[in-house]
Amino acid sequence: MDLKQQLKVTIDEAIKQAELVPEGQLPELKVEVPKDKSNGDFSTNAAMVLTKIARKNPRDIAAAIIENFDQAKAGVKEINIAGPGFINFTMDSKELANVIYKVLDQKENYGRSEANNEKVLVEFVSANPTGDLHIGHARNAAVGATLSNILDFAGYDVTREYYINDAGNQINNLALSIEARYFEALGQDLNMPEDGYNGKDIKLIGENLAKEHPEYKDLDQKERIAEFRNLGVELEMQKLKTDLEDFRIRFDNWFSETSLYESGEVDSAMDKMTENGYTYQADGATWLRTTDFKDDKDRVLVKKDGTFTYLMPDIAYHYDKVERGYDKLINLFGADHHGYINRLKASLGALGEDPDKLEIEIMQLVRLIENGEEVKMSKRTGKAVTLKDLIDMIGVDAARYFMVMRSTDTHFDFDLDLARSESSDNPVYYAQYAHARICSILRQAKEQGFEIDESQAVDVIENEQALELLKKILEFPNIVKGAAAARATQRIPNYIHDLAASFHKFYNAEKVLGEVEEKTRAYILMIEAVRQTLENALGLIDVSAPESM
Template sequence: MDLKQKLQSEIAAAVERTGLVETVPDVKVEVPKDKENGDFSTNIAMVLTKQAKRNPREIAEILTEAIDRNAADIKEISIAGPGFINFKVDESSLTEVILKVLQEKENFGRTERAESEKVLIEFVSANPTGDLHIGHARNASVGDTLANVMDFAGYDVTREYYINDAGNQIHNLALSIDARYQEALGKPFEMPEDGYMGKDIKEIGADLAAKSPELLEQPEEERIETFRTLGVEYEMAKLKKDLSDFNVKFDNWFSETSLYTKGEVEAALSKMTANGYTFEQDGALWLRTTDFGDDKDRVLRKSDDTYTYLMPDIAYHYDKVERGFDRLIDMFGADHHGYIKRLKGSLGALGEDPDMLEIQIMQMVRLIENGEEVKMSKRTGKAVTLRELIDTIGADACRYFLAMRSADTHFDFDMDLAKSESSDNPVYYAQYAHARICSILRQADSLGHTLDTSADLSVITNEQALDLIKKMAQFPNMIKSAAEYRATQRVANYIQELASAFHKFYNRDKVLSDDIEKVKAYLLLIESVRQTLENALGIIGVSAPEKM
């Protein structure tokens, strides 16, 4: 149990001991913005006012007498304003965090939940018809960071990519490849009206013409089906390579086509019909999503007996439920906002709880270079791809920048800043803190110093060192809150604060000096900070370099 949890438990116990109220509410403990107010603060006195029928200042005075200082490692308690209770903790309890980090190492900050909720996070899921662009990059960065932080917080997380390998877009992909195949063989060809004109499609057609000219003898329908399969395989291999180089790994790649081959589309449709939520009108089959707050009902099967895009999506989410997941999280692009109520409504129509589905909408990203928006790639004249970003800026900077703002806000990605080697660049600033610690540790090793966990940590007394320890101690609670509120930007914010606290400490005091006892303590301190930085950077999918 960390300091904050200890304090929360003791405050709750004190409320119960005083008998002020019959039911003890949740106790909130925060870190004050002003250090003069102490290490922690609670507003519990104001929360209890209505139940206790007393003014908050009086309640605060009663509680300060009832709180066991030893139980929560408290050195000082004070009351401020209308009834805020402020706490300063014992420095000796602070330094225990150092040993905790050194003992837990890569697991520092990780939580075991009593009942691990099974969560499926579906993200990116771009159509396999072309390259991933900056919008997909943000989706990948935020989605993977959310999966990492929820895993760290004790959830049972599965990462999934939904492959849209059925429908008109894939059919047009196959027709486009066939046209380029014919072209490469010197045959007359005609690109489909909604065909794909990219360089990669031309390359696939030429490659197939060189390796398999005999496919031309196949019946057209059979050849198109072959090109559909090969085209999806080619595009998915490229997408997987780009995502892997972006440090994004998926546990499962789910094929839309499998929903049809396994009969899951019809199964989902039958269940919604049996539950009384479908109806026929104008020769089409509709779903009454208005029963679940949608602005209008939605067509599932058109009058020509073909399904709308919504139907396989419903079947896919039904499959997720059938696989035993407790929580479904979808990361959608900015143009999918209207999909939220209809998808949640479809779960209700299937007899499931609509609230088990959470949909996060990714807002737009603007690339800025030399103070101007970059809309097109200089190389291709089309949208800037993830691959170009990785090659130009690097995966680390791209991952970090795209994860450091709330997903539901528009974001201007400053490419010049991302490439700069200065303290203004947040990822450089954070990685430099880690590299600097590694440099100090190497220097210490060359001088014959080793990490000695029996060192006297009470010699750590200067303000910047204690602030650094306090910031490090916040890591586990930050992880819990980032997971609970799906707020991945909190991880990046924390990294900046921890790196800043380290730099302030480093500029204030020497780690290596003639004071051997202090050197031993400081080496343990900076190694614990290094480990915490590595853990935090790893959650965002960013490396922790030893040299820069």
């Protein structure tokens, strides 16, 4: 239990001891770090929250809490009431310094919570295998991977999944496009379908097939299209997987849409919704009564011609997710999918599941900015900027860091010039430089005969900037928990920046390798704890922690 948790427990005990609220009626109380340092290390508004229940003035409630509060147990040096009833706590510096030992003991697991029993499936990217990944996919990939890392670190059982859209009209058009390029390579006129794909990769696939399999021209078209469909999806997915791997994105499962038809899952989902009374026939089509679950209108599942709408396999896919035993389903969708939320959640209700089991995070648009102007085209190809282009422009570290810096519900202007700069204005450079600087100091310390010795006392740390740095280290486990609960990936880079800033401030104010040996040894332990925490936090967004720069 960290200091903040211990403080909260001790506050709860003091409230019970003071008999301020009836048994079992104590609400969830918050302990926060005040923005104004003069208000101590931690603060709670518990007295104001309890006013209605206790039927007393908040300052009187605060006084009763303080009277029954065990300062020694919570590691509190000073406690006072401020304003209308805020209770402010100043921690004993010795207790703050003990976080160093915790970090050194837990190392790469510092900040990790104990495993819970909640199984979470995070589905992200899921781009159609018909072309290159673009900037929107890059944001989706970075946020999805980071959210998965955070949830895993916070104790959830996380599965990362990519849904391969390898069925439907788009894939049929892909096969027809390959066929058109195939026959073009064999000397025939190009007969590209109206909604065909004109990318260079499709032309190359057609040319290679013409060289390696000229016999395909003699196949029945249905058989040939089936062959081209499978080959096209396989080759496009290989390319997507390579790009994602280069972006440090990994998946536990690659789930095929086609498998839903082959396994009978589509029919099973339809039967389930019909059995539950949520489907009906009208105008020659089969409809789903999504308006029973807050959707603005009912949705067609089977068209007049007997074919499924694109919604039906999506419902079957989510039915499969539920059947696999996941407690929470998290989908990361592009900005153009906002209208899809209610109908997909409604389908879960029609399947007899809680619609709130499904969470959909919408990724707002990203604009690339260079020299103050929006970049829409790749200098390399003259076409839309791809994920591969972005990596080539600024590298994986900067791309991953910048893509998770902002809340997903906001539009994001990605400043390429800033991402390339080697200055303190560049947040990823600023954070990595802090880590590299610590590593440099530790190397110097070793050369001077100072090793990391965990038996060394750290209670000599009293410098104001050092204590602020310790408090920042102490925050990390709760930052991770909060980011996981709120699905707020931007909290991690925000924390990384704050931790780096606290270190730089300490470094500029105090000499680590000073003249007092006892303090030097304590500082060495402290900055190693900072380094480890920084590495752990950077790891959550899959950004490297360099030892030199």
